[in-house]
Amino acid sequence: MDWGSTWDFLWHFLIIFAWIAYLLVLFQILVDLFWRDHTTSGWIKAVWVIFLIVFPWLTALIYLIARGRGMTERAREAAVAAKKDTDAYIREAAGRSPAQEIEHAKQLFDAGTISQQEFESLKAKALS
Template sequence: MWDSFWDYFWSLLVIFAFIAYLIILFNILTDLFWRDHKTSGWVKAIWVFFLIVFPYLTALIYLIARGKGMAERAQAAAVAARQETDEYIRQAAGRSPAQEIADAKSLLDSGAISPDEYEALKAKAMSYTVPPTGQESR
């Protein structure tokens, strides 16, 4: 199969081009079906048809014609994912020590808890430290 260096080199280039096409194809399909909600189903079907029949040419045309929008949609998806992650972290982290102390103070002022209980709640809130990554201490 590989009788010379050039046969090996040619095979390497063909494999590289195929893997590069697969990566581009997956990015295009992700953009078409998960990020681009404005394009109709018929237009998406036409893009997929041409991606199968004329793969490299269609991928190149898609990147030239829709590359800017593709990048904008990818950026918007990344921002949305970041916001969802931040919201989850805020929800999972709970309330801040200042909020805990303020709530304990309002309970003390209303007479629902004693001064000793207030001091205990305040000490508990003040003792909370930010844990190192991957650990939790509360």
């Protein structure tokens, strides 16, 4: 058995893993800098990018330590905003709001088209 080739394989595997991990961190940093952080000036963003190119591992580590909490908060805000946008789109695509659905069901009930049980069922469905 040739242990040299096994260790070479493990070493290459480790290097590839580290490279992919660095790329993931790098893209998270770039997304945070250019799409989520609207308070940092362009010059500071340029300095971060230059350092990411010149000293990639060290700069990424420093960025995560110095701005990690802000990254988390901005990512959470972006997720909440995306959920609100998605919910608004779904409500718009679905047509009516829950209040409008209940009003329509009440009109049908008042007209005698549906029973009290059907009205309660429609109201519960609109509120869920």
